[in-house]
Amino acid sequence: MFEIRIPQVFSAIAMSALFAACATTRQAQLPPAISTIAAPQPAPQVVGMASWYGPGFHGHKTSAGAYYDQEDLTAASIDFPLGSRVMVTNLDNGRSVEVTITDRGPFMKGRKIDLSHKAARVIGMLDPGTARVRISLISKPAGTRDVGAPLRYVVQAGSFSEQQNAEQLRNKLAAYYPDVHIDQLDADHRRYYRVRMGAFATRSAAEARASDTARFGFPAVIITE
Structure with missing residues (x-):
């Protein structure tokens, strides 16, 4: 017959419980994992004067090779690559419009963008003809230069x-x-x-x-x- 030693059994159980408690304590004392999330990069922006162009250029070919329609939401600029999507905000009244850069211009010193007739109407600058605006990049074609980089x-x-x-x-x-x-x-x-x-x-x-x-x-x- 087997001899069961009760004190030894209780001793083994007590030691197992002690080790488990220590392991649980060590796990609880471990510092929580820290995950870092990269802060979003601000969209490139240009602030300056905007003007608009319409009837005299309607139906003419743009620098992008398409035909200019003054009632499309497009614009001309040399600060952004052709094909870029930008948000133009009139700083005088807060109104904004999203346009595609399809042409080069304006060619008057100090101006940053020429809006189509429709885009100018949306942000309320038809009558004054010009407005101070903020131009924020939304997207640009892959492989094109960065905003502010030298022209190519x-x-x-x-x-x-x-x-x-x-x-x-x-x-x-x-x-x-x-x-x-x-x-x-x-x-x-x-x-x-x-x-x-x-x-x-x-x-x-x-x-x-x-x-x-x-x-x-x-x-x-x-x-x-």
């Missing part, structure tokens, strides 16, 4: 509404130049496929490429971005 120059060989046509031109030019690519732009409620080369750090470099491309009969245009 791109040689555009064509802009098409059909992707297949753009790809055909890109393939022809890619046999001679290593930097040919297709950029997409959504404007005028349509999508455009732009065949481009570069970007170039100087206008003279872009002009040299445009001049060389002319031998193929393509109407190359230099775009400032």
Whole structure:
């Protein structure tokens, strides 16, 4: 027969309870894990004078290759890359409008953006013609320069509404130049496929490429971005 030693059993149970209590105490004393969340970066902003442009440019081609419609919510600026979405706030009355940068301008010293007729009406600056505004970046096409960075120059060989046509031109030019690519732009409620080369750090470099491309009969245009 087995001999059961009661004192030893109670001793073993007591020791197990003691170890468990110590382990629980150590876990309770551990400091809580600290998780850090990166603070959101403020959106790039530009503050300055806005003006608007309309009838004299309606129906003309923009720098992005689309046709300007003064009743679309678009704008012209050199501070933001083409295709950028920005929020423009009239600092005189607090009214805001979201627009797409589809053109270059304004070309009058001290002005930061030219709004379309419709955008200017939304923020209440049609009658005065100008207003002090805050322009906040919402989004910009991938690979474009940062807001405030030096301008870059791109040689555009064509802009098409059909992707297949753009790809055909890109393939022809890619046999001679290593930097040919297709950029997409959504404007005028349509999508455009732009065949481009570069970007170039100087206008003279872009002009040299445009001049060389002319031998193929393509109407190359230099775009400032």
